[in-house]
Amino acid sequence: MATIRDVATRARVSTATVSAVVNDSAYVSPELRTRVLAAISELNYAPSQAARSLKRGRSQLLALVVADLANPFFARLVWAAEAAVAAWGYSLVLFNSDEKPENERRILARIRALSCDGIILVPVDVVSTQPQRDSEGEPIPTVLFGRTVEGQNTDTITIDNVAAARQVTNYLMDLGHTRIGTITGPLHLTTGRGRLEGMLEAMRARGLTPAPNHIRAGEFREDIAYSVARELLTQPEPPTAIYVANGVMALGVMRALADLSLKCPDDISIASTDTIPGIGGLRPRLTRTEHPVIDMTNEALRLLVDRINRGSGADARNIVFQPSLVVGESCAPHKS
Template sequence: MTTIRDVAKAAGVSTATVSAVVNETAFVSPELRARVTAAIAQLDYAPLSAARNLKRGRSQLIALVVSDLANPFFSRVVCAAEAAASAWGYALVVFNSDEKPENERRILTRIRTLSCDGILLVPVDAQLRGEFRDDEGRTVPLVQFGRTADRGRSDSVTIDNVAAGRQVTDYLLDLGHTLVGTITGPLHLTTGRGRLDGLRHAMAARGLAPLDAHIRSGEFREDVAYSVAREMIDAPTRPTALYAASGVMALGVMRVLADLGLRCPDDISIASTDTIPGIGALRPRLTRTEHPVTDMVNEGLRILNDRITQVRQDPARQDPARHVVFQPLLILGDSCRPLRVS
């Protein structure tokens, strides 16, 4: 990562001269200014903003990195985070990784140049490092939200994904369904893997197992979920019940039923995890597990503020990572029907 010292060395000037050019705080001769400008371009140096705040070791900025801003679930996260950050005296800077690890790495590089005081991250890269530092080498607290990707080395606020998958599946099994299919999220993510594990555990506890053909990844995307659900429902051995591991994928599944002229729950029962705006108006009302999104975001920002304060007071202090796990709530709708009377 290029620093102001690297630019100064390449230009053959002092760091004070580089700072004067970048921030326009003092006169610099045209010759020296040209050398500094050329070095900045050559090294692709992104100067730190908010210099006055940085001298005090703070920018009052919180970076929120979500994995898919097109997903209405994360719109709720952004709104809750903006309110919580403001209450703690911070401004929020929002980034979208679009579920791409390369985007996440680029965004984290950009965040370094902004010198944000902390980061609330919905991770997509399984290789995420536990420690994050800005361009000046200062520790930047990072709290993972919704998922974990660094083996517990940084703080996290998540939902019990295994419990979410198990709750839905147990309900479907209680209704008499044994051919239960699922549209999962990416299995390298704790959300995708955990919800599938919950389904498997619930079925195994009753001596059952899902068919391989009834487990398909929808990548937490409505269009992908539509495609794989259509293949599954068109197959000779159709599941009698289908668990979509996110609300946005459930919308894709419901579109499949509409396009095929099938009825829910008469032809197939549908349930999901997560809620998105407007899903309560869906007919039939969707059976689902819900996240306490606002409570989760508030807890994430509280932990982040605590870490920011700690770093300012004692940068060398290293407390164990905190992991807060919220429990999902099963909301019963009209989208599942019994195959037999229990």
């Protein structure tokens, strides 16, 4: 394709003038401006991003690093982020760390090499705490999304996991359930730990404690939740209600119920924090919390762009979103 020189030659001006027209960075007389614009469209010129990034030190690229691209929650994040990133005039470079710290490290190095202007990161590891530095040694603006890591000093967007779990648990207890089980996420993640804590806290507040073997680790995975749910429900004294820590696992649990020929909510009540698209439409509709992914994403981008433009001076903002309880038909009053 044509370069800025070709345009300059054709319009009989200097490259500096072409640049000024393209970027609106200096006054150019209407006369020259039209000549330049004509040349640009005749030659079908578009500035080379590579040359531009090299010179400006900015790439107009934002990186999105999700921890598990197969999880519909993150798929929605990707969808929302693509739109938001485009709206701000950037392009989105997508990475999947697949919950592996070593992948995360590799990805962050790559992001640095690409000189991305900012990062939205669903962190897997504490290493992401240490901000990535760009070519001038400045940290690359980063927003942590969904999870946080200890002692970081970064902008974060999260939801109130404890409150989400508390809401759901209270709802189950309000229906009279006392023998409540749970399938948790990984406890080294704030999402996993927070949701378990919220549940325990809510029960404790009413003088209840779940039986130790009613608390099972589901790793936020459909297949594991499936088998764990089968175990949970086939033991001698199964819970009368299960609180499931995320949407993907809720699907696994529903599948386990079907395979065990258990009726929900007649035989067992199920409720979850987080959901997956679609599951809320099918019968029984799942009682769950919905998390405002789109708002969260837009806010993350606002924060990120702000940080890019303002530099690392301002101190970190931590924005916590509130989930909302959506009641379906997957829970019934406890019959004693």
